[in-house]
Amino acid sequence: xxxxxxxxxxxxxxxxxxxxxxxxxxxxxxxxxxxxxxxxxxxxxxxxxxxxxxxxxxxxxxxxxxxxxxxxxxxxxxxxxxxxxxxxxxxxxxxxxxxxxxxxxxxxxxxxxxxxxxxxxxxxxxxxxxxxxxxxxxxxxxxxxxxxxxxxxxxxxxxxxxxxxxxxxxxxxxxxxxxxxxxxxxxxxxxxxxxxxxxxxx
Numbered sequence: 001x002x003x004x005x006x007x008x009x010x011x012x013x014x015x016x017x018x019x020x021x022x023x024x025x026x027x028x029x030x031x032x033x034x035x036x037x038x039x040x041x042x043x044x045x046x047x048x049x050x051x052x053x054x055x056x057x058x059x060x061x062x063x064x065x066x067x068x069x070x071x072x073x074x075x076x077x078x079x080x081x082x083x084x085x086x087x088x089x090x091x092x093x094x095x096x097x098x099x100x101x102x103x104x105x106x107x108x109x110x111x112x113x114x115x116x117x118x119x120x121x122x123x124x125x126x127x128x129x130x131x132x133x134x135x136x137x138x139x140x141x142x143x144x145x146x147x148x149x150x151x152x153x154x155x156x157x158x159x160x161x162x163x164x165x166x167x168x169x170x171x172x173x174x175x176x177x178x179x180x181x182x183x184x185x186x187x188x189x190x191x192x193x194x195x196x197x198x199x200x201x202x
Contacts, residue, residue, distance in 0.1 A: 002042050003087050004095035004137075004144025006167045007031055010043075010083040012075050013057055020064045024048075024075070028083040029056035035085070040100070042084040044168070045142030045179040046070050047100025070102040071141075071177040082142040082167050095144025096137040102179045104128050106140075108172050109154060118159045119148065120169065122178060126152060130190075131182035139181040143167050 010028035024043070031041050032053045039050045041058065048060035067073040075081065109121040122140060124132060132138055132150045139145070143163065149156040164170035172178065 001087055002047070002084050002098040002100055002142070004045075004084070004098040004139045004142060006082040006084055006143055008083045009166055009168065010081045012077055012079040012081060014077055015075065018061070022062045022067060022073075023051070023059055024062060024072075025057055025059045026081060026083070027057045031083045031085050032056050032058045040086050042082075042086075042098070042100045042142045044070070044072065044075075044081050045098070045100060045139050045181055046072055046102055066102075069104070070179045071105050072179075074177055080168050080171060084142055096139075097184060098139050098142070098144060098181060099184055100142075101181060103131075103182050104180050105177050106154075106180050108174050108176045108178060110174055116161065118164060119156055120159055121154055121156045122180075124151070124154050124180070128180065128182055129153070131186045136186075137183050139179075141168055141172075141178045143169060 008028050008030040010026050013027050014025040016023040035050050035053050035058055037050060037052060040047050041050060046066060051059045051061055062072055104125045107123045109123050112119040129152045132147055132155050134147055134150050136147050137144060138147055145157040147155050148158050159169055
């Protein structure tokens with residue numbers, strides 16, 4: 001379980017094609033410092049399992065399913081990525097509950113700079129729109145953000161200077177893909193209510 005508070009802006013060091021999977025080597029001295037084989041690290045919001053660590057970097061195998069459902073397949077050597085270790089029990093929950101299980105991908109549509117922040121518009125798959133509400137939470141490339149505007153085919157978020165400086169949302173441009181994870185509590189509520197009414201979304 002993660003919080004969506006990015007710890008480090010890392011970098012893809014290498015991508016090895018394994019046929020039906022890929023092996024990523026990522027540099028992230030902060031998250032790799034105490035990581036060991038089998039640990040989880042969120043990479044752009046995708047929960048990956050550490051295979052090995054060395055010299056401030058770690059490797060992770062990414063299955064075809066993950067490559068298909070997320071934007072990780074677009075990563076190349078030199079790509080910057082958001083990194084976060086799982087939250088520790090008893091620690092502060094700075095963002096919201098994030099599983100690292102991507103629900104879909106969107107695209108940066110436009111960026112509107114303001115004096116002290118920036119509004120970013122992101123396309124939203126129709127199947128996910130019912131889970132996104134104004135002032136609710138959404139995870140974009142592993143970053144816990146508050147929704148400003150929620151529409152059927154897009155949403156907007158307002159980014160503070162810290163987010164722009166310390167995450168990939170500071171460098172993503174219109175047309176770039178992003179991973180999206182909606183609030184899991186909304187999905188559970190929908191399922192529970194659907195079980196009661198006999199109308200469960202699939």
